[in-house]
Amino acid sequence: MPLLSPRNNGRMAQSAAGSRNSQLYTVEVGDTRFQILKRYQNLKPIGSGAQGIVCSALDTVTNHQVAIKKLSRPFQNVTHAKRAYREFKLMKLVSHKNIIGLLNAFTPQKTLDEFSDVYLVMELMDANLCQVIQVTGLDLDHERISYLMYQCLCGIKHLHKAGIIHRDLKPSNIVVKTDCTLKILDFGLARSTGTSFMMTPYVVTRYYRAPEVILGMGYKENVDIWSIGCIMGEIIRGAVLFPGSDHIDQWNKIIEQLGTPSREFMERLLPTVRNYVENRPRHPGYSFERLFPDMLFPDDNSENGRTKPAQARDLLSKMLVIDPERRISVEEALRHPYISVWYEDQEVNAPPPGPYDHSVDEREHTVEQWKDLIYKEVMDYESTHNSLGAAGAGPMAANANVDQPNAAQTAAPRR
Ligand code: AMP
Numbered sequence: 417m418p419l420l421s422p423r424n425n426g427r428m429a430q431s432a433a434g435s436r437n438s439q440l441y442t443v444e445v446g447d448t449r450f451q452i453l454k455r456y457q458n459l460k461p462i463g464s465g466a467q468g469i470v471c472s473a474l475d476t477v478t479n480h481q482v483a484i485k486k487l488s489r490p491f492q493n494v495t496h497a498k499r500a501y502r503e504f505k506l507m508k509l510v511s512h513k514n515i516i517g518l519l520n521a522f523t524p525q526k527t528l529d530e531f532s533d534v535y536l537v538m539e540l541m542d543a544n545l546c547q548v549i550q551v552t553g554l555d556l557d558h559e560r561i562s563y564l565m566y567q568c569l570c571g572i573k574h575l576h577k578a579g580i581i582h583r584d585l586k587p588s589n590i591v592v593k594t595d596c597t598l599k600i601l602d603f604g605l606a607r608s609t610g611t612s613f614m615m616t617p618y619v620v621t622r623y624y625r626a627p628e629v630i631l632g633m634g635y636k637e638n639v640d641i642w643s644i645g646c647i648m649g650e651i652i653r654g655a656v657l658f659p660g661s662d663h664i665d666q667w668n669k670i671i672e673q674l675g676t677p678s679r680e681f682m683e684r685l686l687p688t689v690r691n692y693v694e695n696r697p698r699h700p701g702y703s704f705e706r707l708f709p710d711m712l713f714p715d716d717n718s719e720n721g722r723t724k725p726a727q728a729r730d731l732l733s734k735m736l737v738i739d740p741e742r743r744i745s746v747e748e749a750l751r752h753p754y755i756s757v758w759y760e761d762q763e764v765n766a767p768p769p770g771p772y773d774h775s776v777d778e779r780e781h782t783v784e785q786w787k788d789l790i791y792k793e794v795m796d797y798e799s800t801h802n803s804l805g806a807a808g809a810g811p812m813a814a815n816a817n818v819d820q821p822n823a824a825q826t827a828a829p830r831r
Contacts, residue, residue, distance in 0.1 A: 439804055440524050445471055450486055451524040452535055453804070459484070463544065465588070466620075467500065472540050475519075482519055483541070487534040490790055497786030498606060500534065502776055504793055506603045507536070510578060510769045514571030516541075516591070516599045522803040523794045531791045542594050544601075545587035549650055557714045558724040558754075560596055561651055565731075566750070566758040567598040568644050570766075573746050575603065576637045577768035583635065585643035586624045587650065605629075606777035622666060623656050627677075627738045630663050630670075631689050638743050645735030652712050652728065657736075668696070670738065675701020677738040704733040727754040 442451045445461050448469045452459075456473040462483065463470040470485045490500030507518040520537035545564075548556075556564075568590065575582055582604030589601040626642035628635045649657045657673070660666025671677070676698045682690055713725035731754045737743040749755060750764055781789065798804055 445469060448486060448488075450484070450535070451533070452484060453520075453522060456482065456484060456537070467496065475537075481540040483538045485536045485538065487536065489532050490534055491783050491787035494781070494783060494786065497781070497783065497790065498777075498779070501786065501790050501793065502606055503603060504534070504536070504790070504797075505776060506580065506772065507538075508797065509772060510574065510603075512571060512574040512766055512769075513597075513763065514567045514599055515574060516601050520801065520803050521794060521797045523791070523798075528788060528791050531787060534790065534794055539599070541591035541597075541599060543592060545590040545592060545647065545651075548592060549587060549654065555714050556651060558728065561648065561714075561728065562754050563596055563758055564592065564598050564651070565644060565648050566755045568600070568647070569746055569750050569755065570763045571598070571600040572640045572644065573750070573764060574766060574769070575600075576640075576746065578770075578772050579774065580604070580772060581635065581637055582640050582643070583629055584625065585640055585647070586621050587647055588621065590647070607774060622663070623659055625666070626740070627667070627670060628740055630666055631685060631693065633684060633686075636740060638740055638745050641735050641743055641746060641749060642740075644749070645732055648728075649708065649732055649736065652708055652732075654712075667693070671696065671699045671701070673702060673707055674736060674738055675699050681739040681741075704729050708732060724754070727752075731755065 439453055440451055441454050442449055443459050444450075445459050446469070448461075450459060450469075450471065452473075455475055455477045457476055458474045459471040460473075461469060462472050467490065468486045468488050470483055473482055473484050474480075475482045487500050489496075491497040504518075504521065507516070511517060517539050518536060519539065521534065523531060523534050525531045525533070568585075572582060572585070580603055582600075584602075584604040585600070590598060591601055592598045622630070624643040624646045626635070626639045627633075628639055646657050658666055658669040660669050676696070682694055685693060708729050710725060713728065731744075731749065731752050734744040734752070735749065744752070750759060
């Protein structure tokens with residue numbers, strides 16, 4: 417049984433239009449013009465996000481499929497610029513099997529004046545978790561659910577080791593392959609995010625944000641456990657757990673199901689927030705047996721088939737805890753019986769990435785300064801990785817750290 421449905425193939429018109437040493441060509445993908453290196457052929461749209469369009473392509477140098485994301489004028493406003501700069505810096509820094517890896521990066525423009533677009537070439541995955549959850553009738557079994565959650569936890573733990581607390585994990589930013597391998601696509605919210613104004617019509621999904629993020633409290637690493645719990649609960653329930661239309665509605669959805677939190681938790685809130693939260697109608701909440709009844713769990717005929725739903729529910733009841741002081745930690749989740757069957761020390765405790773310079777997150781610059789900073793980062797990448805070097809001759813060709821794509825549809829997780 418393959419995990420996923422085939423990717424949606426888009427139509428496009430290809431036309432050659434060389435620039436930058438004739439190594440580039442132009443291809444229209446839907447309404448978007450991609451001006452990319454000739455080594456990347458056969459582009460097909462596979463997704464879009466706040467930053468732009470993502471295509472699949474064949475890398476004719478390595479003969480592997482890749483994903484190419486076009487960042488169109490990433491410096492167009494300060495929010496976009498900071499996000500693009502941070503993402504690019506972090507993609508260069510982090511290397512872990514459960515975090516998307518950067519294979520190449522380039523700009524087709526020749527000078528800072530002309531500079532407009534950045535292309536990020538990444539490992540290609542098959543679908544995001546939203547798409548997996550939405551495939552009706554695709555009931556994932558415990559083996560797959562627990563393996564997906566294990567990989568999420570490994571990726572998040574690795575980010576934590578670099579001092580990056582994500583705070584915005586969601587199914588659209590988690591991608592999987594048919595062999596059930598999983599990678600996290602982005603690096604979440606910058607530390608200073610609360611102050612920036614999102615100048616885009618793009619709707620931000622907040623369903624997975626933890627109570628401490630919604631309520632503007634301090635946070636620690638297990639803020640990401642909440643999101644992972646929401647994602648696991650959604651896979652099991654087949655519907656978003658807390659689909660709030662705004663922060664207030666979001667909070668209502670949480671307390672209706674999980675119950676009004678303790679007085680001790682309330683005392684840690686900012687006075688104005690506390691006043692609001694304390695004056696909401698009190699909810700007793702439901703037991704996890706009611707929230708996730710037996711009928712939601714996949715039938716499991718294996719020998720420990722009866723223990724798995726109980727373990728999954730127990731894990732959910734420890735992750736979906738409003739008070740972070742009472743919520744399970746990442747390490748504890750990795751040791752939970754539902755997850756620990758997959759525990760491999762080299763995956764959980766992979767060597768940490770180099771230190772991340774958090775001043776990036778606090779930096780305030782003008783659009784022109786961001787343009788300059790992003791351009792310099794791309795130039796630096798191009799020169800150290802020979803991005804525009806002779807096809808096949810550059811270090812990228814030899815070093816492409818892509819997992820070997822396996823065209824065969826492997827049904828079950830490893831083991
Ligand atoms: P993003 O712009 O990073 O938010 O990505 C938007 C969407 O494009 C994601 O939700 C995925 O569906 C898809 N996508 C992005 N990167 C990849 C990738 N490396 N492999 C497969 N799909 C991807």
